Amino acid sequence: MHARLEADDAQPIVEVNDLLVQFEGQTILRDIGLSIPRGQTLALIGESGCGKTVLLKSLIGLVRPTHGEVIFDGQNINKLNDRQLTSQRIRFGFVFQNAALFDSMTIGQNVAFPLKQHTNKPLSEIRDIVFQHLKEVGLPESVVWKKPAELSGGMRKRVGLARALVLRPDIILYDEPTTGLDPIMSDVINELILRTRSKYPVTSIVVTHDMRTAQKVADRMIMMYPAPRLKEAEPQILYDGRPDEVEECRDERVTQFVHGEAGQRIEELGAFIGD
Numbered sequence: 303m304h305a306r307l308e309a310d311d312a313q314p315i316v317e318v319n320d321l322l323v324q325f326e327g328q329t330i331l332r333d334i335g336l337s338i339p340r341g342q343t344l345a346l347i348g349e350s351g352c353g354k355t356v357l358l359k360s361l362i363g364l365v366r367p368t369h370g371e372v373i374f375d376g377q378n379i380n381k382l383n384d385r386q387l388t389s390q391r392i393r394f395g396f397v398f399q400n401a402a403l404f405d406s407m408t409i410g411q412n413v414a415f416p417l418k419q420h421t422n423k424p425l426s427e428i429r430d431i432v433f434q435h436l437k438e439v440g441l442p443e444s445v446v447w448k449k450p451a452e453l454s455g456g457m458r459k460r461v462g463l464a465r466a467l468v469l470r471p472d473i474i475l476y477d478e479p480t481t482g483l484d485p486i487m488s489d490v491i492n493e494l495i496l497r498t499r500s501k502y503p504v505t506s507i508v509v510t511h512d513m514r515t516a517q518k519v520a521d522r523m524i525m526m527y528p529a530p531r532l533k534e535a536e537p538q539i540l541y542d543g544r545p546d547e548v549e550e551c552r553d554e555r556v557t558q559f560v561h562g563e564a565g566q567r568i569e570e571l572g573a574f575i576g577d
């Protein structure tokens with residue numbers, strides 16, 4: 303039993319092999335190879351439109367690869383039928399950029415929603431789980447009767463995190479968790495990502511444009527580059543390493559991105575400011 307557990311732990315939770323995704327002949331992802339060990343917190347960075355969301359959607363089977371495969375917990379998700387896919391998808395928790403709460407429901411109903419949809423737990427237990435998770439993300443019990451519109455952006459994000467956690471996911475996908483928040487609330491969210499990881503044995507993928515978030519929460523950082531602008535045979539992942547070692551990367555596309563410098567891009571975009 304013990305040996306089996308060790309073997310399972312050694313197997314990456316996600317493996318992407320030779321992934322190619324094209325839409326109407328346009329290549330968005332090419333030759334992506336990625337192995338994510340269990341428990342890792344991976345920050346995924348890269349400029350707008352480089353394919354981060356398409357990669358996340360590929361991981362959960364919402365985008366079908368043109369070529370290659372995605373293995374989730376030992377199963378090729380591209381070979382699963384709809385029912386099997388749904389049962390795998392509930393092992394993912396999503397924290398969306400805009401929290402994606404149901405406006406017509408109360409906060410309590412929002413957090414309870416996945417439990418009602420996917421479990422047969424009695425209402426009293428659901429209630430307890432909702433209160434416990436609101437507490438974990440630092441929200442008072444009184445928010446349970448409020449509607450999302452009555453909460454600040456930071457509070458809504460925390461409700462989104464509580465909702466993502468109630469089914470005890472194996473993997474959490476955070477989509478730009480700090481976008482639109484002030485620096486203090488951004489740090490609150492970063493702390494919650496870290497605390498979630500230390501409390502639960504969860505694997506996390508954090509899509510972010512915020513270097514402070516990447517450097518604070520992640521064990522590993524990957525920077526993607528838009529496929530159409532790559533040189534032939536160049537890998538699409540330009541950086542794969544520790545966030546705090548990114549300064550040592552020799553590729554100036556990486557360091558410019560990290561420092562927020564336009565570099566060559568201003569010329570490539572054909573931007574014109576009269577001189």
Ligand SMILES: Nc1ncnc2c1ncn2[C@@H]1O[C@H](COP(=O)(O)OP(=O)(O)OP(=O)(O)O)[C@@H](O)[C@H]1O
Pocket residue numbers: 325330348349350351352353354355356357
């Ligand atoms: N279903 C689709 N059909 C056609 N093109 C698509 C589809 N989904 C995404 N794309 C294209 O794929 C490219 C990558 O989009 P994606 O949303 O993954 O970028 P991103 O890196 O997540 O950007 P952002 O940081 O702005 O969210 C874009 O050019 C987009 O227009």
